[in-house]
Amino acid sequence: MRLRDVRRRTALTATVAVLAAAGTTAAVAAPATSAPPRFLAPGELPPHASSPWYASKVTPGLPDPAQFCLDGGAVPAGDGTYHRSYWTEYDTNAGQVTVVTADDDSARRLAAKLRRQVARCAGDWLHDKPGGTASWKDYGTVSAADGGRVYGVHTSMPESEPGIHLFGVGRSGRTVTVVRWGEMGTFAQAPVPAFKTTLRQALNKL
Template identity: 50%
Template sequence: MRTAAVAVAACALALTTSAAGAAPKSSAAPGFLDADELPAHPGSQWYAGEVADGLPEIVPFCVDGPELPAEGASHRLFHTDLDTGASQVSFTAGSEQSAQALAAQLRDSSAGCAADWLRDNPGGTASWRDLGNQDVGDGAHSYGVHIESAHGSQDVHLFGVGRDGSTVTVVAWGQMGTLADAPVEAYRTTLRTAVEKLAG
């Protein structure tokens, strides 16, 4: 599994590619976050790419399993002028039951991310924090993961999975640093907004 630092840098690169040649927004795509709805960054504004169909070229760290469905997926990538990046990936499932199963799979992937990363990165360290449920739509849950490579680089990621009806969304935020550096409450507000937007 790639490190979070590579994922953040790749996210910014993918954003440039997506903005230049993104597929047009699907008429069925759910509502997406705007740049100013992400946690405020002290040193930069946020920039948003276009909403595009399918999965992003770089799927968010911790939810990048091969079982993710490309059909019914759409995404938007965000970046700052510094080392902080974010993404939102949404999935429109064929039924509420399918959406429930996908949301559960994504929550499990996020919750197990630190342990998975440690198995693939001997010599590194990782910690995980459950950031709790949110009563919005048909439910949302967020997590924090901090990893430190054997060479000493540190990265922190926040992940949230939310569902409204047959639509599931994942909001990922990441930067260099530790969980103490992460804007947890502001991120939870962002996740709430993302799930509220799924209803249109």
């Protein structure tokens, strides 16, 4: 091979290496541009008889204070976690927390963990408030995305108004969401069919 051809090939190889390195650097340095997942609109919550629903902005991280039954580090607080709060002109309120995980397996494990957290919430509450009463119900599944499940938790203290909460835990791919609804009352006041529709809408938006 002539010396001129060797120099030409060497120069070409160096040029290709530089271009490849530049492309690799650009790919690594490109900032993440993923938008937050879509959240429920106020009108998608179970209707209140005397008030419209209002909502905060979708906010990164966890709500402060933590939502009932979802405290104690049950929900990861890092990047990929978002929340939104909802309220009415009366005591009824709600919240949604959504976590975008690394992959489907991570999301599946997190959803299972959150279902266990809600299912044992009544017992944990009684442990901290032995003078009260608490119970829970499993209202079954919701068919949307990769599936959801609805639970009810009732708590009561002597000489105090009882509280009823509904929780929906579900997943779509690598994204997990938890929807909570609560007000003063008992299981009889829980709008279970409407809340299942709410969870279905939340999952379809992920």
